[in-house]
Amino acid sequence: MNTPSRSELPAALAHHRVRHRYAAQVRDGVVRFSWTKGPWFIGMAAAALLGGALTASAGALALYAGGTALVLLLGHSLGSHRKLIHDSFQCPRWLEYLLVYLGVQVGLAGPIGLLRQHELRDYAQRLPHCHDFLRHGRGFWRDAWWQLVCELRLADEPTLTIEPRIAADRFYRFLERSWMAQQLPWALLFWWWGGWGFVFWGVCARVTTGVLGHWLIGYLAHNHGEIHRVVEGAAVQGRNVRFTSLLTMGECWHNNHHAYPGSARLGLARGEWDPGWWVLSALARFGLVWSLRLPQDLPPRPELKTLVPAVEANAKACRFCATRAAAT
Ligand SMILES: [Zn+2]
Ligand SMILES: [Zn+2]
Secondary structure (H helix, E strand, O other), X not given: OOOOOHHHOOHHHOOOOEEOOOHHHHOOEEEEEOOOHHHHHHHXXXXXXXXXXXXXXXXXXXXXXXXXXXXHHHHHHHHHHHHHHOOOOEOOHHHHXXXXXXXXXXXXXXXXXXXXXXHHHHHHHHOOOXXXXXXXXXXXXXXXXXXXXXXXXXXXXXXXXXXXXXHOOHHHHHHXXXXXXXXXXXXXXXXXXXXXXXXXXXXXXXXXXXXXXXXXXXXXXXXXXXXXXXXXXXXXXXXXXXXXXXXXXOOOEHHHHHHOOOOOOOOOOOOOOOHHHHHHHHHXXXXXXXXXXXXXXXXXXXXEEEOOHHHHHHHHOOHXXXXXXXXX
């Protein structure tokens, strides 16, 4: 197929980090077992199941619950996703580093590797066709096997350009090289603090939950759930998976995210609980974050069709948005 001219693509893709030359670049490829993430996930899950069952205690469970919530909320949702990948708010560099470091603690990948995976998926899902791996397009068990322990090898990858602010950053490059080893200092600390039970629950069970939960919400959020807005011409629509709002720290509002990828706020309507946004709002009051982008701050997208107009009205009526609008 010929090179698509930029005018044939939605305008929203003009400034995307990914760029393809022909459709097969996001469609043709093979899924193979990954000798990086496969043994990593299987080893963590086995240690969590066997070691965790033998060493369960109230203290270990509290460490697991607290640690998991912390890295998913501050690390994955705020650090890796809303800041590093989408740059949807501004904050001091030290805070960005802290949030992204906590995101690496989820155990999915290094910060740059995670950004690459997200961007390829995000770009491919907005095109008319993409590989089933990128759109969670197969059945539940096949998707679990693929996403948890396999990798997609495209026949000819599209180009991906990461800005030097991230790609050349020495701290991010260090985390990228050492993302698995970043669990070790915490494993040692937990072993010293509470023995093997704290290691199995505080590290292995936390990583297993983070990786498994990331796949599960990815599967659900592209196959089951509410659609309030449609991105016309896209290979797959995002879905809002309401019952997981607190567990996912607001990341479950994926229909909203497909519509407004650059928004720092994911839960837009009344009742769409978004713990990540609650934390950002609190940090904004202390002056630790600013320039939070909302749907109305983003360029219009002609390919976006809203099915439930009331959702937009509710989003604009939120207390924090009104405060912000009055202040600017
Ligand atoms: Zn998606
Ligand atoms: Zn995203």
